[in-house]
Amino acid sequence: MTKHYMDRYLSNQAFYKIQSQSMIDNPDQRIVDDLNSFTGTALSFTVTIFDAVIDLISFSNILFSIYPPLFAVLFVYSIGGTVISIYLGKNLVSLNFMQEKKEADFRYGLVRVRENAESIAFYSGEANEMQLLLQRFTSAFKNMSKLLICSRNVDFFTSWYIYLVQILPAAVVAPMYFSGKIGFGVINQSTSAFNHILDDFSLIVYEIQAISAFAAVINRLGEFDDLLDRSKSECHSDPSEGISLIYSNVKSLPEPESNGSIPIQKQQKLVDIEHLTVETPSGTALVRNLSLVINKNEHLLVTGPSGSGKTSLLRAMCGLWSTGKGKIIFYVKDGEDNQPSISSGAVVLEVDTGSDKCGELGRPSNRNYEGIFFLPQKPYMVLGTLRQQLLYPTWAEDAISTADGTKPTGSLPFLKQAPKSEHTSEKPSKPTTEDLIQVLEDVRLGNLLSRFSSLDTSNDWSSVLSLGEQQRLAFARLLLSKPKLVLLDESTSALDEANEAHLYQQVEKAGITYISVGHRRTLYDFHKKNLLISTVDPSSAEHNWSIESIDREASCNL
Numbered sequence: 442m443t444k445h446y447m448d449r450y451l452s453n454q455a456f457y458k459i460q461s462q463s464m465i466d467n468p469d470q471r472i473v474d475d476l477n478s479f480t481g482t483a484l485s486f487t488v489t490i491f492d493a494v495i496d497l498i499s500f501s502n503i504l505f506s507i508y509p510p511l512f513a514v515l516f517v518y519s520i521g522g523t524v525i526s527i528y529l530g531k532n533l534v535s536l537n538f539m540q541e542k543k544e545a546d547f548r549y550g551l552v553r554v555r556e557n558a559e560s561i562a563f564y565s566g567e568a569n570e571m572q573l574l575l576q577r578f579t580s581a582f583k584n585m586s587k588l589l590i591c592s593r594n595v596d597f598f599t600s601w602y603i604y605l606v607q608i609l610p611a612a613v614v615a616p617m618y619f620s621g622k623i624g625f626g627v628i629n630q631s632t633s634a635f636n637h638i639l640d641d642f643s644l645i646v647y648e649i650q651a652i653s654a655f656a657a658v659i660n661r662l663g664e665f666d667d668l669l670d671r672s673k674s675e676c677h678s679d680p681s682e683g684i685s686l687i688y689s690n691v692k693s694l695p696e697p698e699s700n701g702s703i704p705i706q707k708q709q710k711l712v713d714i715e716h717l718t719v720e721t722p723s724g725t726a727l728v729r730n731l732s733l734v735i736n737k738n739e740h741l742l743v744t745g746p747s748g749s750g751k752t753s754l755l756r757a758m759c760g761l762w763s764t765g766k767g768k769i770i771f772y773v774k775d776g777e778d779n780q781p782s783i784s785s786g787a788v789v790l791e792v793d794t795g796s797d798k799c800g801e802l803g804r805p806s807n808r809n810y811e812g813i814f815f816l817p818q819k820p821y822m823v824l825g826t827l828r829q830q831l832l833y834p835t836w837a838e839d840a841i842s843t844a845d846g847t848k849p850t851g852s853l854p855f856l857k858q859a860p861k862s863e864h865t866s867e868k869p870s871k872p873t874t875e876d877l878i879q880v881l882e883d884v885r886l887g888n889l890l891s892r893f894s895s896l897d898t899s900n901d902w903s904s905v906l907s908l909g910e911q912q913r914l915a916f917a918r919l920l921l922s923k924p925k926l927v928l929l930d931e932s933t934s935a936l937d938e939a940n941e942a943h944l945y946q947q948v949e950k951a952g953i954t955y956i957s958v959g960h961r962r963t964l965y966d967f968h969k970k971n972l973l974i975s976t977v978d979p980s981s982a983e984h985n986w987s988i989e990s991i992d993r994e995a996s997c998n999l
């Protein structure tokens with residue numbers, strides 16, 4: 442079940458939507474704790490119910506042969522007890538639900554302190570953190586107090602219910618004993634049979650607390666399950682709604698000129714954006730009616746005021762946001778197998794649409810295999826060795842290792858990677874150790890090997906490397922993956938100008954076309970076109986962007 446849920450959580454970018462739109466709380470706790478409770482309790486309930494059925498069959502006969510009216514008393518008693526315990530415990534389900542949430546919130550608060558230890562220490566924010574954590578803890582504590590009061594009431598009743606049962610059967614059969622119809626031993630016999638059967642009928646009374654906790658777990662898992670299903674069905678929804686991403690496996694060939702030749706520049710179209718309007722998930726327009734073609738090596742710089750929607754444009758290009766309209770066509774795949782067929786001078790394009798590629802995972806399972814790479818401003822450092830950092834995210838097989846760095850032993854079927862979807866393109870071949878060392882040199886991080894002794898040293902890389910070093914490491918990943926197109930979101934913001942220039946030269950040398958977002962003047966030196974996005978004016982329907990060529994020499998002189 443854990444693997445099943447993780448598969449769906451990591452498909453269709455469900456984890457991203459859940460986090461960015463705050464759809465449900467603590468999905469991690471649902472996967473770890475709720476699944477654990479669900480499977481454990483489901484198993485123990487099954488065994489308990491099975492036990493109860495066997496017990497009921499064995500003792501009903503005895504009780505019925507002693508005195509049939511005892512059965513009627515038993516029914517009335519157990520039904521009455523069940524109704525009262527359900528009434529007393531009616532708040533237990535919601536209180537258990539909230540307890541799980543509040544404890545998970547508290548734990549998450551502590552995890553955030555650990556993850557942001559340095560920033561908090563720089564801010565000297567200990568007192569504030571303590572306050573925030575105490576608020577979360579107090580909230581969990583208050584809910585626990587309500588839960589305890591409710592459980593206490595249920596417990597009082599359950600105890601009373603259990604004690605009364607000791608005298609009830611004896612009281613019912615006592616008149617028969619005194620009238621001499623039954624012997625003294627039969628009283629004991631009837632008490633024992635009565636207790637057994639009552640235990641079976643009173644499952645709800647005895648287990649009301651466990652049942653309410655189980656119901657809360659089912660609610661939380663059900664909510665999560667629905668969300669994951671919805672995320673999958675959204676991927677298969679009408680592709681005409683929202684922004685369409687199209688991955689073409691042929692290069693777009695324009696109409697040949699009168700002499701039959703096709704201009705070289707036009708053959709190298711990489712991205713074609715048609716009438717694109719990008720909106721936030723809440724529906725605010727950020728970029729209006731953008732039409733743009735990016736050819737190979739025609740590096741584009743996206744600039745504009747803070748909050749104008751530069752990163753959001755990249756989000757739309759990566760398929761993270763589909764709110765808005767228009768088309769983004771990528772011509773980044775090699776077209777050897779699918780040469781366009783030309784008939785009567787017309788060019789027929791063969792394209793794979795995003796929806797065709799949906800398969801199990803909706804959007805392409807790994808955009809990197811499609812020849813597109815993304816570098817964020819704050820690089821993500823995986824938990825693991827330096828080698829795993831470099832191989833991430835294109836080659837992830839080696840990531841299966843335990844916290845102490847050892848490989849898990851034994852055959853665990855769920856550790857096997859999922860079979861590759863037939864639509865998924867081939868990965869580039871895996872780099873050798875020499876390639877990894879070379880790429881570290883290329884991004885001027887060769888000193889890491891002497892600092893950390895080898896490529897297989899594990900560390901908390903986001904703490905031990907400076908932000909600039911992390912950004913260079915991210916460029917090393919890019920150079921290893923050799924995509925056709927890379928989207929750089931202020932990914933050199935922490936670097937000095939010399940390192941920034943060096944990295945851009947390396948990327949250009951590798952033949953990778955880049956689209957950068959940034960504010961720094963130095964960036965103009967490495968780009969050929971500038972897309973300027975201005976803040977949308979809600980009162981006007983005009984588009985809010987302009988494109989101009991960058992005169993490299995002029996920008997160098999600036």
Ligand SMILES: Nc1ncnc2c1ncn2[C@@H]1O[C@H](COP(=O)(O)OP(=O)(O)OP(=O)(O)O)[C@@H](O)[C@H]1O
Nearest residue numbers: 461721722723727746747748749750751752753754
């Ligand atoms: N998940 C979201 N839901 C709603 N609005 C969002 C969301 N994420 C970002 N926004 C809003 O969208 C707008 C554009 O954000 P974006 O990150 O694209 O700006 P930007 O131009 O890259 O800014 P900066 O230069 O400061 O990085 C901002 O006003 C931001 O508050």
